[in-house]
Amino acid sequence: MGCDGGTIPKRHELVKGPKxxxxxDKNAELxxxxxxxALSQEKLRRPIVACELGxxxxxxxxxxxxxDKSAERPNTEVVxxxxxxxxxxxxxxxDNPAWEGERANSKGDRYEDLHCAMFICPVVGLEMNGKHKFCYLHTCGCVFSERALREVKTEIxxxxxxxxxxxxxxxxxxxKEEVERLQQRMEERRARAKVAKKSKKNKAAETVSKPEDTKENPAPPKAGSSEPKAAAENGEDGGSSGPGLSSSSSSSSSKLSRPIAAGGGKRSxxxxxxxxEIYKSLFTSHSTAKRTKEQTSNWVTHTPYHF
Incomplete structure (x- = not known):
């Protein structure tokens, strides 16, 4: 407690006051x-991203x-x-042309400017060091100072x-106020995107249901489409209609029969x-693509055709 050896204690040494x-330090905070x-607490390096809260x-x-969101990391509440x-x-x-990098003052023999930043505003030239307010555009990601956007007003x-x-x-x-404003805008933007996505799904479901309805209730054939068939049948039955009519009826009947033959059975x-022959050799059904038993191997691959 003192008083030994001629020492006299003072009041602040005996009485504990409020801490x-x-x-x-503002400079350290900036x-x-x-x-x-903000997540890993490492120095920023390209590529640098920003969230909707800035x-x-x-x-x-x-x-x-x-x-891996399950891993234990510090500062996960910010993301x-x-x-x-x-x-x-x-x-x-x-990039800031005045930025010399981290090794510029490695010897410690000159003044180190803590406010010198790596990036600047391309319009005004202000350094992005926290002394001036900076913004970025959510559409393209370009970064500008608030002074540039305020003085040079444009929509581009x-x-x-x-x-x-x-x-x-x-x-x-x-x-704090600006972060709350950005968070409100973020929630509104996500709500609009959710509604737009839901409406798009409903439209897609409607377009899928319409063709099904048309298949269940097919439309009756038009009167004009039955006339050539009737004319072709009349031309085949009546031989006295003349050579011109018979040739036209035969050509129309052949045209009508082609799609039926093509759709009825598939040809190799x-x-x-x-x-x-060159075109046929491109396919695996060609004789050159087939192998003998001596050429086959015991092991199996994802495709049996390898050369």
């Missing part, structure tokens, strides 16, 4: 959000999570809303030229006289 609240993956991930980390790879968008980022992407709407603008690493390709 001081530890303040988070670096963690804009330079590291969080940044490494694409390989998201794929590993989707392949609960990601159901598949379609729920994330690969970002089209613009500045980088790739794809059209977009105001609902397609997603804020990256937004505050090797029996078709109009086909060439």
């Amino acid at each position: 001081k609240v530890e303040k988070v 670096i963690a959000r804009w330079s590291y993956c 969080r940044l991930y490494n694409k390989d980390a998201v794929i590993e999570y989707l392949l 609960v809303h990601v159901r598949g790879i379609k729920d994330v968008k690969e970002l089209n980022l613009t 992407c500045h980088k790739c030229g794809d059209p977009f709407q105001d609902d397609d603008i997603m804020v990256l690493n937004g505050n 390709i090797q029996e078709m006289a109009e086909k060439s």
